[in-house]
Amino acid sequence: MKVEELYNYGMPEKAIEIIKKKGINEFFPPQEEALRKGLLNLEKNFVIAVPTASGKTLIGEMLIIKNLIDRGGKALYIVPLKALGAEKFDELKAYETLGLKVALTTGDYDTGARWLESYDIIITTSEKADSLIRHSPSWISKVSCVVADEIHLINDASRGATLEVTIARLLHINKNLRLLALSATVGNAREVADWLGAELITSDWRPVELKEGIYLDGKIIFSNSSSLEIENSDEPALALALDTVNREGQSLIFINTRRGAESFAVKAAKKLKGSGIIEEKLLKEIGQEILHVLPEPTKICRKLARTVEGGSAFHHAGLEIEQKKIVER
Ligand SMILES: Nc1ncnc2c1ncn2[C@@H]1O[C@H](COP(=O)(O)OP(=O)(O)OP(=O)(O)O)[C@@H](O)[C@H]1O
Ligand SMILES: [Mg+2]
Known part of the structure; x- marks a missing residue:
């Protein structure tokens, strides 16, 4: 599906231009599936559990933009790590020309929450989101859309509970909240989707084929039984890396x-x-x-x-x- 088709899903032309400027012309299959299943109708919550690098961020971006344009309010993009926050901030800043203000708050210095009042899209870590909700700023009830990235970390014994409570609270504060949870492919995606009353999209599609193999004595044996000879070396990792680069790959x-x-x-x-x-x-x-x-x-x-x-x-x-x-x- 071509990016231009977003127009038929109610996306303004200016937003489509921004996506194209990111170098994206055609949707990856999981993105297309989310669109076809009604992501931008803003009527359902979604859990998208698909492999790495299959373009989950863009699914989040499209939902946020469409939601803010149609329903107003604020959007939260919740990430597990500060470094990821900075990355998403750069991605979402691209939409500022639509008149949307984007803020990043990851916690160390800004303690209050009131300064975020004038922002439309707020990128935050799950710990910071938890603290924002505790401060209970007046704007929190205006949050109309939440993207929870890397939600499989909800399984993490030390940090998962914070995220779970944060999401539960946000859903409680705004009964009309649209929630999108993005996940790696994990066993309990169905459980998460049921908890959120969300439509589940799973897929094993990935942009680059993944092959698994074991290296021994100068030879890789892949899981499909094919094999590849590599120059033998007493430093196998180095030999493998150099072989990859020689084949114009990255390691x-x-x-x-x-x-x-x-x-x-x-x-x-x-x-x-x-x-x-x-x-x-x-x-x-x-x-x-x-x-x-x-x-x-x-x-x-x-x-x-x-x-x-x-x-x-x-x-x-x-x-x-x-x-x-x-x-x-
Ligand atoms: N339709 C598309 N066409 C070309 N490139 C795309 C498309 N969608 C996303 N990308 C690019 O693919 C890369 C990976 O996307 P993204 O980081 O969203 O993956 P992800 O599914 O979130 O992976 P992870 O699980 O590792 O977080 C990014 O550089 C993004 O710009
Ligand atoms: Mg991602």
């Missing part, structure tokens, strides 16, 4: 310590530099950008810049926010 490696992640990135950069498979000129520019994020580069700034110039990078909580953003892009 993401999880390592359990910061120091381990850094030293892996240094090793990978050494192998990649001068290999002719990385874009040295562009990477040099990005490396320089990373180096000068602080007025005076620290040891870690220099290390990250060096790895980036060599075509790899590390990412952990010890990086500056700006550096994380550069690595993520």
Whole structure:
């Protein structure tokens, strides 16, 4: 389904233009299904439990915009992590030209809730949402639409309860609330949907096929029994990463310590530099950008810049926010 078809679902042309400016021209299948099942009629709640990177955010954005235009009030976008809040803030800011004001509140410094009165779209963490409701600002009853992102974390023993209570309270405050819960594919999606009286959309569609395999002695055996030879190495993770890059792919490696992640990135950069498979000129520019994020580069700034110039990078909580953003892009 083409994005232009949103017009038939009552979306204003200006909003469609904004979505197209994000580089989106055609909907992914789960997005199309949500539209066809009446997401924008604003009559039902939805739980969408689909794989990663299948475009759940846009489903949330479309609901928020349509809801604010048709029914007014305010929209809350609830995320589990501050870093995700910043990401959603950037995504939703794109709609400000529709005359909607977007705020991000994740908690550390702004304690009150009254300043949010004049905002239409409020992005918040679940902990902050809980505290906002406790402050009980006059605007809370105006919340007409809630998107709860990553709602599968409701299963999380330490944090799930806060989210559950927050959602229950919001539903209680506004009986006409439209709720959209976005989830990874989890076993109890049906249960969550029943709790919310919501329509459930599930799918195993993903934009890139996922293959699972086990590497042993220079060979990956995939779950469908096919196999792939990789250059044998006493550092299998590095060998696999380099093989992927050689096939014009990207490789993401999880390592359990910061120091381990850094030293892996240094090793990978050494192998990649001068290999002719990385874009040295562009990477040099990005490396320089990373180096000068602080007025005076620290040891870690220099290390990250060096790895980036060599075509790899590390990412952990010890990086500056700006550096994380550069690595993520
Ligand atoms: N219809 C589309 N066409 C092309 N790109 C799209 C489309 N919808 C979303 N995207 C892009 O796909 C990427 C992943 O989208 P998004 O972050 O919303 O996924 P998600 O389902 O929320 O994944 P996760 O479970 O990891 O949070 C984003 O970069 C987004 O801009
Ligand atoms: Mg998401």
